[in-house]
Amino acid sequence: MNTPNNSQPPLWQRVWRSAVREPFTGDRRSRLRLVMNNLILHLHPAQVPARTLRFTYTWGLGGLAALLVVILGATGMLLETAYTPSPDKAYTSILALSTRIWFGQFVRNVHHWSGNLMVIVVALHLLRVFFTGAFRTPREFNWLVGITLLLLTVVANFTGYLLPWDQLAYWAITVGSSIIVYVPFVGTGLSNILLGGPEIGPATLLNFYALHISIIPIAIFGLMSLHFWRVRKDGGLSLPRGVDEPPVSKDENVLTVADLVRPEIIWAIVALAAIALWSALVNAPLEALANPDASPNPAKAAWYFMGIQELLLHFHPLVGAIVVPLLGLLGLAALPYIDSDMNSVGIYFRSRRGRWLALFSVAVGTWLTALYIVLDEFLIDWVGWLPGIPTLLSNGVLPLILLLLGIIGYYDGIRAGFRATKCEAGLSVFMLVFTGFVVLTLVGVFFRGAGMKLMFPWEIIPTH
Amino acid sequence: MTDQKQTPAAPEHLPDPTPRRDFLRLGLTALAGVAAVEAGAISIGFFLPRLNEGEFGSVFKCGAVDKFPNGSVTPFNEGRFYLVRTQEGGFLALYRKCTHLGCAVPWDQAKKQFICPCHASVFDQTGAVLNAPAPRPLDLFAVTIANNQVQVDTSRAISRDRFDQTQVVYP
Numbered sequence: 096m097n098t099p100n101n102s103q104p105p106l107w108q109r110v111w112r113s114a115v116r117e118p119f120t121g122d123r124r125s126r127l128r129l130v131m132n133n134l135i136l137h138l139h140p141a142q143v144p145a146r147t148l149r150f151t152y153t154w155g156l157g158g159l160a161a162l163l164v165v166i167l168g169a170t171g172m173l174l175e176t177a178y179t180p181s182p183d184k185a186y187t188s189i190l191a192l193s194t195r196i197w198f199g200q201f202v203r204n205v206h207h208w209s210g211n212l213m214v215i216v217v218a219l220h221l222l223r224v225f226f227t228g229a230f231r232t233p234r235e236f237n238w239l240v241g242i243t244l245l246l247l248t249v250v251a252n253f254t255g256y257l258l259p260w261d262q263l264a265y266w267a268i269t270v271g272s273s274i275i276v277y278v279p280f281v282g283t284g285l286s287n288i289l290l291g292g293p294e295i296g297p298a299t300l301l302n303f304y305a306l307h308i309s310i311i312p313i314a315i316f317g318l319m320s321l322h323f324w325r326v327r328k329d330g331g332l333s334l335p336r337g338v339d340e341p342p343v344s345k346d347e348n349v350l351t352v353a354d355l356v357r358p359e360i361i362w363a364i365v366a367l368a369a370i371a372l373w374s375a376l377v378n379a380p381l382e383a384l385a386n387p388d389a390s391p392n393p394a395k396a397a398w399y400f401m402g403i404q405e406l407l408l409h410f411h412p413l414v415g416a417i418v419v420p421l422l423g424l425l426g427l428a429a430l431p432y433i434d435s436d437m438n439s440v441g442i443y444f445r446s447r448r449g450r451w452l453a454l455f456s457v458a459v460g461t462w463l464t465a466l467y468i469v470l471d472e473f474l475i476d477w478v479g480w481l482p483g484i485p486t487l488l489s490n491g492v493l494p495l496i497l498l499l500l501g502i503i504g505y506y507d508g509i510r511a512g513f514r515a516t517k518c519e520a521g522l523s524v525f526m527l528v529f530t531g532f533v534v535l536t537l538v539g540v541f542f543r544g545a546g547m548k549l550m551f552p553w554e555i556i557p558t559h
Numbered sequence: 560m561t562d563q564k565q566t567p568a569a570p571e572h573l574p575d576p577t578p579r580r581d582f583l584r585l586g587l588t589a590l591a592g593v594a595a596v597e598a599g600a601i602s603i604g605f606f607l608p609r610l611n612e613g614e615f616g617s618v619f620k621c622g623a624v625d626k627f628p629n630g631s632v633t634p635f636n637e638g639r640f641y642l643v644r645t646q647e648g649g650f651l652a653l654y655r656k657c658t659h660l661g662c663a664v665p666w667d668q669a670k671k672q673f674i675c676p677c678h679a680s681v682f683d684q685t686g687a688v689l690n691a692p693a694p695r696p697l698d699l700f701a702v703t704i705a706n707n708q709v710q711v712d713t714s715r716a717i718s719r720d721r722f723d724q725t726q727v728v729y730p
């Protein structure tokens with residue numbers, strides 16, 4: 096090597112400069128340029144309206160979801176190197192994580208808990224976007240992108256669930272994928288393709304593995320990029336507003352570095368520490384090796400499908416598992432194209448009346464759902480009351496029509512009884528239905544014991 | 560004159576007067592469509608079930624006819640089925656996968672019923688539903704009897720709406 100040229104800075108500095116593109120001096124201009132010159136930071140605009148930084152507006156939920164994706168990617172890549180996707184080796188390779196591989200159990204725990212947490216966080220993020228009316232013009236399309244991301248998050252969890260190949264995995268996936276069979280005409284074919292055969296076997300494990308480690312993560316990564324890009328193109332976040340505040344069109348801008356980036360980093364570290372602590376204390380579950388000859392009793396789907404499984408106990412499978420969830424999803428997707436009341440964007444729950452109606456609807460939804468579940472267990476018997484009629488009609492179409500009429504009646508009642516605007520009444524219906532779904536999920540997870548009988552949580556004997 | 564000069568600069572934004580260009584555009588769109596369909600078909604075809612000889616999904620040799628007394632139910636775990644011999648001496652192979660949500664249904668010898676542990680569906684010895692939520696009887700596998708030997712083909716589950724005598728295979 097030549098003697099270093101005195102006019103040039105040392106080599107390490109030149110490498111560093113070439114990487115960061117521009118030296119950072121800390122003044123205003125340099126801060127603005129930093130955001131544009133940095134690959135990760137440039138997801139942000141260089142300046143943001145001060146009020147969008149209010150933590151109680153976004154609760155940092157979108158950011159937390161993104162952080163979880165990063166954590167899942169990092170731990171997933173580690174796990175991938177220790178795992179064999181075949182029925183005779185999968186379970187032992189998971190066991191080896193806790194016995195032979197340094198930090199294996201910890202890494203598995205972080206991955207497991209982050210995955211489950213992500214379902215909750217993404218759902219909460221959807222709720223906050225809904226509550227603040229942030230899905231309205233021009234953000235309709237990003238709402239659709241978001242729904243797809245939520246679905247992908249659930250599918251990612253579902254495919255990962257099978258990989259440990261223990262009793263829990265085997266039967267939860269059996270029950271979960273059997274729901275697909277009820278899709279009219281193509282159900283069996285779809286299920287055969289997904290499972291690689293008529294029931295779970297080596298081909299299923301390989302299919303799920305491929306979906307879990309490449310197809311779905313790549314899709315999530317791509318859609319997340321689209322999602323972030325649209326947030327910026329749609330003019331940044333919707334502006335938060337107090338209930339009685341007049342509409343705001345502009346706000347004082349602050350610099351992204353560091354007024355936005357600093358809290359982001361702090362919260363990311365806090366979240367990371369919380370997840371690490373939890374994962375150090377609580378192990379991800381692992382039951383006995385999968386046994387295709389013996390279903391446990393009760394055999395439950397993964398918790399995020401328990402709402403649908405609970406519906407299945409009450410209605411004909413085609414209605415309970417396919418039509419109702421699909422209608423819910425369609426309603427969610429259509430929402431920004433139906434509800435375009437721009438007056439309440441940025442206000443939590445639309446208005447003062449909206450807040451009361453939301454609370455009221457949560458109470459009504461809780462009571463009605465719980466009441467129906469109990470009545471259905473002991474009293475209601477559509478099939479018995481209407482003998483000779485196909486169960487699809489008596490236990491499916493008929494209750495479905497009653498349900499839809501009930502929802503329409505609720506909407507009209509709220510409109511007339513409380514003089515609510517369309518958008519407040521829409522909020523009420525959403526809260527009613529969403530609460531119903533949450534109650535179904537909770538009942539499925541905590542109040543169903545052997546033979547799926549209704550019982551109190553403390554009466555349920557664990558299967559393992 | 561000026562208009563004509565500008566045409567080549569931004570051709571896709573102006574109404575296109577030449578039918579040849581229309582034709583090419585249509586052809587390209589059609590080709591792109593065909594390519595997309597092909598790519599889709601390849602992906603789906605690639606995912607289609609693949610079955611291995613000797614595993615579940617192939618033909619099982621169950622043994623001689625008189626190994627199975629009338630009224631008996633014999634499990635074949637490898638093949639995921641029960642070989643049922645009716646009181647009249649006929650054979651049925653019942654896929655043990657519950658038609659409700661897919662649990663493995665055990666045979667209760669004392670009650671002479673199949674009782675699903677998952678959501679309590681009950682089936683009789685022919686696989687017919689005695690108790691919901693199962694929407695239809697247990698699926699069948701094709702039984703063939705040749706040279707007094709019983710064989711069951713597990714490659715395809717046959718679904719049915721109810722039990723009837725034509726489903727029973729006699730030696």
Ligand code: HEM
Nearest residue numbers: 153156157158160161221229234238241242244245332333
């Ligand atoms: C993997 C899942 C997701 C990730 C990582 C994600 C990430 C983000 C981030 C970081 C933001 C910026 C503001 C904030 O944190 O609230 C955001 C905004 C937004 N998200 Fe998501 N999101 C996801 C799923 C969803 C879902 C399920 C929906 C709704 C169906 C949705 C709809 C929106 C909308 C409309 C905005 C703009 C909000 C506004 O302008 O106030 N996203 N998302």
Ligand code: FES
Nearest residue numbers: 657659660675678
């Ligand atoms: S799976 Fe057998 S009753 Fe539900």
